[in-house]
């Protein structure tokens with residue numbers, strides 16, 4: 001395996017059409033240049049009065065990356081992937097374990113550039129991180145949420161077997177959020193892990209509070 005200074009950066013996921021690598025500082029300029037206008041970013045993130053809207057969105061993306069790796073702990077982690085198709089960056093996929101050692105439940109979020117949407121790539125990239133979560137990371141369940149009008153995001157969840165759980169109202173916008181959940185048994189029954197290649201996880205397992213010598217891991 002290629003030597004990496006920080007074990008997370010050795011993780012690599014592959015699907016039929018996509019290659020997912022853990023985001024690095026060097027990916028930020030490209031991701032900032034591709035960030036879609038219709039993507040809702042963290043409404044609680046810091047914004048700067050002296051920056052215009054687009055520059056503030058780039059700041060939110062960049063600080064989100066630094067926060068994720070800078071604040072990493074086995075109890076509360078967020079793993080950002082950059083997604084490439086035929087070598088070109090087409091989006092980003094996040095996998096998160098906000099209370100990981102207590103419940104082993106993962107959450108996720110993602111975006112694609114407009115030209116890459118509606119061709120099944122969103123489903124492939126979510127499946128890639130679910131294969132990581134339910135495989136070597138041994139998650140018990142995956143949750144997700146999207147505003148009720150976001151048919152593509154909820155479509156990805158339904159295509160992968162998530163079930164609706166509850167609805168809530170977003171405080172900052174008043175929009176209704178649909179929450180969904182995928183149990184480990186449903187993921188395994190669907191057999192989609194076979195569509196995903198996973199490399200380089202073993203050296204990173206201690207960062208998830210897992211023992212690298214226990215069990216069959218890639």
Ligand SMILES: CC(C)(COP(=O)(O)OP(=O)(O)OC[C@H]1O[C@@H](n2cnc3c(N)ncnc32)[C@H](O)[C@@H]1OP(=O)(O)O)[C@@H](O)C(=O)NCCC(=O)NCCS
Nearest residue numbers: 109111112117118119120121122123151152153155156159
């Ligand atoms: C959400 C997103 C990543 C989904 O990726 P995608 O590649 O467009 O989705 P897919 O092509 O894999 O489609 C997944 C399912 O949703 C359905 N779907 C996709 N777009 C749809 C749309 N606009 N309306 C209705 N259904 C849609 C597909 O038919 C598919 O269902 P199927 O497997 O039963 O046919 C992408 O659309 C995106 O970047 N959206 C903007 C950012 C965003 O909203 N991110 C989510 C917030 S966390």
